[in-house]
Amino acid sequence: MNDIISSRQFARDDLERIFEVATGMEPISRGEEESQLLRNKYLATLFFEASTRTRFSFEIAMLRLGGQVINTTNVAFSSITKGESVHDTVKVVGNFVDIIAIRHPQVGSALIASKATNKPVINAGDGHGEHPTQALLDLFTILKEKNGINGLKIALVGDLRFGRTIHSLAQLLTHYDVEIFFVSPEILRAPESLLAYLKEKGVSYHETEDLEEVIGQIDVLYDTRIQEERFADPKEYEKVKNCYTIDKEMVGKGKEDISIMHPLPRLEEICEEVDELPNAAYFRQSFYGVPIRMALLAILLGKA
Amino acid sequence: MNDIISSRQFARDDLERIFEVATGMEPISRGEEESQLLRNKYLATLFFEASTRTRFSFEIAMLRLGGQVINTTNVAFSSITKGESVHDTVKVVGNFVDIIAIRHPQVGSALIASKATNKPVINAGDGHGEHPTQALLDLFTILKEKNGINGLKIALVGDLRFGRTIHSLAQLLTHYDVEIFFVSPEILRAPESLLAYLKEKGVSYHETEDLEEVIGQIDVLYDTRIQEERFADPKEYEKVKNCYTIDKEMVGKGKEDISIMHPLPRLEEICEEVDELPNAAYFRQSFYGVPIRMALLAILLGKA
Amino acid sequence: MNDIISSRQFARDDLERIFEVATGMEPISRGEEESQLLRNKYLATLFFEASTRTRFSFEIAMLRLGGQVINTTNVAFSSITKGESVHDTVKVVGNFVDIIAIRHPQVGSALIASKATNKPVINAGDGHGEHPTQALLDLFTILKEKNGINGLKIALVGDLRFGRTIHSLAQLLTHYDVEIFFVSPEILRAPESLLAYLKEKGVSYHETEDLEEVIGQIDVLYDTRIQEERFADPKEYEKVKNCYTIDKEMVGKGKEDISIMHPLPRLEEICEEVDELPNAAYFRQSFYGVPIRMALLAILLGKA
Numbered sequence: 001m002n003d004i005i006s007s008r009q010f011a012r013d014d015l016e017r018i019f020e021v022a023t024g025m026e027p028i029s030r031g032e033e034e035s036q037l038l039r040n041k042y043l044a045t046l047f048f049e050a051s052t053r054t055r056f057s058f059e060i061a062m063l064r065l066g067g068q069v070i071n072t073t074n075v076a077f078s079s080i081t082k083g084e085s086v087h088d089t090v091k092v093v094g095n096f097v098d099i100i101a102i103r104h105p106q107v108g109s110a111l112i113a114s115k116a117t118n119k120p121v122i123n124a125g126d127g128h129g130e131h132p133t134q135a136l137l138d139l140f141t142i143l144k145e146k147n148g149i150n151g152l153k154i155a156l157v158g159d160l161r162f163g164r165t166i167h168s169l170a171q172l173l174t175h176y177d178v179e180i181f182f183v184s185p186e187i188l189r190a191p192e193s194l195l196a197y198l199k200e201k202g203v204s205y206h207e208t209e210d211l212e213e214v215i216g217q218i219d220v221l222y223d224t225r226i227q228e229e230r231f232a233d234p235k236e237y238e239k240v241k242n243c244y245t246i247d248k249e250m251v252g253k254g255k256e257d258i259s260i261m262h263p264l265p266r267l268e269e270i271c272e273e274v275d276e277l278p279n280a281a282y283f284r285q286s287f288y289g290v291p292i293r294m295a296l297l298a299i300l301l302g303k304a
Numbered sequence: 305m306n307d308i309i310s311s312r313q314f315a316r317d318d319l320e321r322i323f324e325v326a327t328g329m330e331p332i333s334r335g336e337e338e339s340q341l342l343r344n345k346y347l348a349t350l351f352f353e354a355s356t357r358t359r360f361s362f363e364i365a366m367l368r369l370g371g372q373v374i375n376t377t378n379v380a381f382s383s384i385t386k387g388e389s390v391h392d393t394v395k396v397v398g399n400f401v402d403i404i405a406i407r408h409p410q411v412g413s414a415l416i417a418s419k420a421t422n423k424p425v426i427n428a429g430d431g432h433g434e435h436p437t438q439a440l441l442d443l444f445t446i447l448k449e450k451n452g453i454n455g456l457k458i459a460l461v462g463d464l465r466f467g468r469t470i471h472s473l474a475q476l477l478t479h480y481d482v483e484i485f486f487v488s489p490e491i492l493r494a495p496e497s498l499l500a501y502l503k504e505k506g507v508s509y510h511e512t513e514d515l516e517e518v519i520g521q522i523d524v525l526y527d528t529r530i531q532e533e534r535f536a537d538p539k540e541y542e543k544v545k546n547c548y549t550i551d552k553e554m555v556g557k558g559k560e561d562i563s564i565m566h567p568l569p570r571l572e573e574i575c576e577e578v579d580e581l582p583n584a585a586y587f588r589q590s591f592y593g594v595p596i597r598m599a600l601l602a603i604l605l606g607k608a
Numbered sequence: 609m610n611d612i613i614s615s616r617q618f619a620r621d622d623l624e625r626i627f628e629v630a631t632g633m634e635p636i637s638r639g640e641e642e643s644q645l646l647r648n649k650y651l652a653t654l655f656f657e658a659s660t661r662t663r664f665s666f667e668i669a670m671l672r673l674g675g676q677v678i679n680t681t682n683v684a685f686s687s688i689t690k691g692e693s694v695h696d697t698v699k700v701v702g703n704f705v706d707i708i709a710i711r712h713p714q715v716g717s718a719l720i721a722s723k724a725t726n727k728p729v730i731n732a733g734d735g736h737g738e739h740p741t742q743a744l745l746d747l748f749t750i751l752k753e754k755n756g757i758n759g760l761k762i763a764l765v766g767d768l769r770f771g772r773t774i775h776s777l778a779q780l781l782t783h784y785d786v787e788i789f790f791v792s793p794e795i796l797r798a799p800e801s802l803l804a805y806l807k808e809k810g811v812s813y814h815e816t817e818d819l820e821e822v823i824g825q826i827d828v829l830y831d832t833r834i835q836e837e838r839f840a841d842p843k844e845y846e847k848v849k850n851c852y853t854i855d856k857e858m859v860g861k862g863k864e865d866i867s868i869m870h871p872l873p874r875l876e877e878i879c880e881e882v883d884e885l886p887n888a889a890y891f892r893q894s895f896y897g898v899p900i901r902m903a904l905l906a907i908l909l910g911k912a
Contacts, residue, residue, distance in 0.1 A: 031402060034344045040642045042668060053396055056374050060346060060400045063372045068671045070664050073377050073681050084873030087880075092661055092872065095895040096668045098639060264396065265388030272391075287399040335706060338648045356680055357700055363678045364650060364704045377681050568700065569692030576695075591703040 003114040004122040004296055007135045007168040012175040019140055021295035021304045022288075028064050029290040037303050038067035042097040045071040046089070046113075047124070048104040053264065053286065054124050054134075058101045061293035070097065090116040099300060102126075120300035122293075128164055134263060135168035137292040141285040142220055145259045149173075155181040155214055157244050158224035158269065160190040165263045166224060167194055174201040181214045182207045185240040188226065211244050215253045221246070222261045225269050247271040251279050261285050307418040308426045308600055311439045311472040316479040323444055325599035325608045326592075332368055333594040341607050342371035346401040349375040350393070350417075351428070352408040357568065357590065358428050358438075362405045365597035374401065394420040403605060406430075424604035426597075432468055438567060439472035441596040445589040446524055449563045453477075459485040459518055461548050462528035462573065464494040469567045470528060471498055478505040485518045486511045489544040492530065515548050519557045525550070526565045529573050551575040555583050565589050611722040612730040612904055615743045615776040620783040627748055629903035629912045630896075636672050637898040645911050646675035650705040653679040654697070654721075655732070656712040661872065661894065662732050662742075666709045669901035678705065698724040707909055710734075728908035730901075736772055742871060743776035745900040749893040750828055753867040757781075763789040763822055765852050766832035766877065768798040773871045774832060775802055782809035789822045790815045793848040796834065819852050823861045829854070830869045833877050855879040859887050869893050 001014065010018075027033040043062040045055050050073065059069045086102075086109050093100060094117025102113045103124040110123030110130070125131040143149055154173065156166050160182050170190070173180060180198065182190045182205060189207065198205050208214060215221070223246055231237040246260060251274060262270055262282040274280050298304040305318065314322075331337040347366040349359050354377065363373045390406075390413050397404060398421025406417045407428040414427030414434070429435040447453055458477065460470050464486050474494070477484060484502065486494045486509060493511065502509050512518060519525070527550055535541040550564060555578060566574055566586040578584050602608040609622065618626075635641040651670040653663050658681070667677045694710075694717050701708060702725025710721045711732040718731030718738070733739040751757055762781065764774050768790050778798070781788060788806065790798045790813060797815065806813050816822060823829070831854055839845040854868060859882060870878055870890040882888050906912040 031344065031346070040639065040672075042639070042671060044664065052376055052393075056348065056397060056400055059374045063346060063374070064344075069374075070667045070671070070677075071681075072660055073375075083875055088873060089660075091891055092894045093664060095891065096664055096898060265392060267387055283395055283399065286396045290400060335648065335650070356697075360652065360678050360701060360704055367650060367676045367678070368648075373678075377679075569696060571691055587699055587703065590700045594704060 001299055003120055004132050004300070005110050005114055006123070006130045007132045007171045009132070010172065010175075015136075015139065015172065015175060018136060018292070018295050018299065019143060021299060022140055022291040025291040025294040025298075029061070029287075029294060031064070035064065036066035037298060038062060038065040038301060041067040041099070041301055041303075043067055043069045043297065044093050044097040044100050045069060045124070046093060046100055046102045047072050048102070048109075051103055051125060054103065054289070057286075057289040058122075058124065058293050061290050061297055064290075065294055065297065067297070086112050087116040090121070093117075094119040099297060122296060122300070128162065130168060131164055132168060133289070133293060133296065134165055135172050136296075137285065137289040138165065138169045138222070138261065138263070139172045140292050141261060141281060141288045142259070144288065145281050145284070146219060149176040149178060151177060152219045153179045153181065153217055154220040154222065155183050155211070155218045156190075156222050156224075157183040157211060159188045159226045159230065160184040160224075161188040162227070162230055163224045166190070166222070169222065170194055170198065174198060174203050178203065180205040181218060183209070183211050183214060183244065185209060185226075185243065187236065187240070188230070211250070212253065215250065216255070218258060219255065220259045220261060221254065223266075223269055224263065225265075225267060242268065245269055245271065246274055248273050248277065251277055254279075305603060307424055308436050308604070309414050309418055310427070310434045311436045311475045313436075314476065314479075319440075319443065319476065319479060322440060322596070322599050322603065323447060325603060326444055326595040329595040329598040329602070333365070333591075333598060335368070339368065340370035341602060342366060342369040342605060345371040345403070345605055345607075347371055347373045347601065348397050348401040348404050349373060349428070350397060350404055350406045350408075351376050352406070352413075355407055355429060358407065358593070361590075361593040362426075362428065362597050365594050365601055368594075369598055369601065371601070390416050391420040394425070397421075398423040403601060426600060426604070432466065434472060435468055436472060437593070437597060437600065438469055439476050440600075441589065441593040442469065442473045442526070442565065442567070443476045444596050445565060445585060445592045446563070448592065449585050449588070450523060453480040453482060455481060456523045457483045457485065457521055458524040458526065459487050459515070459522045460494075460526050460528075461487040461515060463492045463530045463534065464488040464528075465492040466531070466534055467528045470494070470526070473526065474498055474502065478502060478507050482507065484509040485522060487513070487515050487518060487548065489513060489530070489547065491540065491544070492534070515554070516557065519554065520559070522562060523559065524563045524565060525558065527570075527573055528567065529569075529571060546572065549573055549575065550578055552577050552581065555581055558583075609907055611728055612740050612908070613718050613722055614731070614738045615740045615779045617740075618780065618783075623744075623747065623780065623783060626744060626900070626903050626907065627751060629907060630748055630899040633899040633902040633906075637669070637895075637902060639672070643672065644674035645906060646670060646673040646909060649675040649707070649909055649911075651675055651677045651905065652701050652705040652708050653677060653732075654701060654708055654710045655680050656710070656717075659711055659733060662711065662897070665894075665897040666730075666732065666901050669898050669905055672898070673902055673905065675905070694720050695724040698729070701725075702727040707905060730904060730908070736770065738776060739772055740776060741897070741901060741904060742773055743780050744904075745893065745897040746773065746777045746830070746869065746871070747780045748900050749869060749889060749896045750867070752896065753889050753892070754827060757784040757786060759785060760827045761787045761789065761825055762828045762830065763791050763819070763826045764798075764830050764832075765791040765819060767796045767834045767838065768792040768832075769796040770835070770838055771832045774798070774830070777830065778802055778806065782806060782811050786811065788813040789826060791817070791819050791822060791852065793817060793834075793851065795844065795848070796838070819858070820861065823858065824863070826866060827863065828867045828869060829862065831874075831877055832871065833875060850876065853877055853879065854882055856881050856885065859885055862887075
């Protein structure tokens with residue numbers, strides 16, 4: 001592993017190694033142990049679009065491991081407004097630091113970045129392309145919540161058409177023996193290419209529009225937001241926007257230990273009343289981003 | 305003390321403890337002593353509106369105590385533009401770090417933040433609500449400039465109606481035996497609720513429109529800016545805008561050791577010629593924000 | 609040296625001392641050696657306009673020397689939008705930190721800043737005024753690429769009228785025995801004042817519009833971008849915009865060891881195919897900004 005660009009790059013062994021290192025990082029990520037593992041190592045967070053949660057997660061991971069960070073916090077990039085290429089920016093910054101986390105609105109930009117420098121590059125989201133560290137922390141959350149992944153029934157709910165989070169997670173799940181339930185309005189069904197990929201990998205999956213149909217049999221419910229801007233006709237949006245609202249009643253229809261996940265930010269799709277249930281895994285999920293990113297930083301810098 | 309949300313939360317004992325700790329922090333804040341007191345502690349500065357001075361003050365306080373910082377430097381918050389609640393943002397970030405300083409344009413947001421996480425939260429200004437760390441540094445400045453607070457005559461000058469700085473400082477002053485002079489245009493008088501509070505606490509105060517009437521008897525003149533946007537009628541603003549301009553001549557009418565304070569930024573309300581006088585306390589005042597915030601960080605993190 | 613404000617402030621001895629210290633910093637700048645030279649020292653990067661490359665260069669220099677940084681990353685300055693003067697901002701921030709790097713769109717702002725505080729101030733670009741650390745890293749690059757400066761033939765190419773980089777570098781070159789070739793369209797010729805200065809200092813120089821005329825005899829080609837916004841008539845711009853495009857063919861017409869420099873960002877004025885040639889010095893040049901800024905930080909903080 002020289003760079004983290006795509007969820008598709010990982011073999012099952014890679015995932016297990018990352019999760020093993022991440023598990024070792026947990027006490028450090030909670031501040032229970034100090035670490036100087038990445039002392040004298042420097043991370044640049046090159047965020048061409050704002051994403052505070054993801055950026056913070058990378059930065060605190062680096063700092064808690066004894067490393068240091070130089071950062072950009074929004075799109076107001078001088079050189080970019082002057083038209084400099086991602087390649088040139090990354091080549092320059094790669095000479096300054098030891099590792100780069102890049103977020104950029106254009107698909108493929110992380111790959112371009114990785115080719116511009118011999119320093120490790122981590123894709124922190126490239127448009128509707130990939131967001132592999134999110135997929136890793138999602139899978140790690142399932143592992144931690146359920147003490148294992150094989151044998152689980154996992155529902156992916158909401159916008160399955162545009163949600164890159166869902167696509168990347170589904171890809172990673174092909175490395176395990178799971179059953180996937182795709183739950184979405186007709187208009188937001190998972191893309192054919194993803195379904196074909198699952199079929200090829202022998203993953204059993206089902207599609208439905210009705211969450212109630214599957215709620216009783218699943219171990220994990222991964223909810224995502226349905227975004228208004230995806231709909232040409234606002235009336236179409238109104239019809240589906242609240243169709244998968246997760247409230248206490250809905251959770252009550254599930255298994256007692258059902259885990260509710262969400263990549264955040266959540267709006268109305270998960271009611272606040274759910275937060276107090278032990279099933280609400282989404283804030284733990286966002287926290288697992290820290291040990292996962294610690295593991296990736298350590299592995300890529302040869303310090304794991 | 306678990307959080308710093310409001311000036312009203314402090315008992316006299318709290319103030320004395322904070323000032324004692326802050327006094328001990330002074331050599332560190334000036335770089336004369338090194339400290340690792342907050343080593344392995346991490347602060348997030350969550351600034352939903354820009355305030356460079358306040359943010360810098362928190363960050364340098366944390367860094368000089370050996371801690372580290374992750375920060376946001378302006379409003380371009382991805383999750384916010386996507387509509388995430390302050391509660392959710394703070395709950396997530398609270399899992400990453402050990403303490404949060406939050407600035408947000410909405411009144412009450414700091415209280416919401418403090419309830420979202422079990423990590424300490426410091427209000428770095430919530431709209432026209434509160435800015436308690438400013439009030440503490442203001443009072444600390446008076447203490448340092450005058451070697452005590454009891455017995456002082458203190459004039460609060462300018463926009464007494466909207467200036468949250470003034471309101472918070474006046475509240476803190478009720479813990480001491482002082483005499484307050486409110487000096488403002490009629491239209492910008494201190495709110496009745498504040499005056500009623502002072503009366504209830506037995507603080508003697510006076511109101512006047514005429515600074516010259518009181519300049520000769522006061523120990524501290526706390527000046528604030530009169531903002532044009534407060535006036536519906538620009539002519540009203542023109543009439544009062546320069547009525548309390550502090551120049552050398554005005555300082556000359558005061559006691560020899562009168563201290564001139566101002567929360568900064570200042571525009572024309574204090575002439576630059578005043579800067580060279582020993583009475584000009586406003587730059588020392590802004591500096592005292594560092595030991596005060598060091599004290600708060602250390603106390604809230606259990607390291608004082 | 610108390611501040612770095614202008615390229616004109618350096619004597620030949622200053623340059624040699626800076627380059628000597630910078631040479632010593634190279635292993636640290638590449639991460640091959642750890643340093644705690646600037647431990648307990650704090651830099652504020654006050655960037656009133658975005659310039660990621662320059663800011664990163666200062667920040668990584670400070671961090672790799674064991675210092676710490678508080679930063680601003682774009683123009684959204686609260687106090688500025690409220691109209692605070694550079695003087696006041698710097699006076700306040702100067703009380704917080706040990707050294708300031710300031711970038712500001714107005715000519716002369718760095719000088720104002722240096723007078724506002726007794727802490728060292730480094731000009732990181734003040735509008736079309738000066739950018740002395742760029743000039744130093746440019747000269748340092750020539751020194752490193754050519755193992756010396758005396759005797760070199762150096763072409764400055766492109767926008768010689770508005771390019772502050774060119775003006776500052778030409779000024780520094782007067783300390784050495786070099787021959788300068790100014791290559792530009794008629795409309796973008798170097799200003800008379802600069803030419804007069806060179807004449808006064810006894811530097812031999814030539815002016816031409818034709819790069820091919822000089823390409824065969826120069827050791828260094830310093831290219832700069834011709835900016836469309838400099839032209840009242842777009843047709844004028846179209847005529848000259850590609851007149852000095854550096855491609856492999858053009859490099860092939862030069863000496864075998866000709867060094868191609870550019871302050872970056874580059875757009876079409878240097879073709880990407882040139883990047884792979886050993887002559888392409890511009891990415892090494894941007895890297896040399898780190899040891900140069902390390903040297904300046906160390907010297908100004910009395911730690912060199």
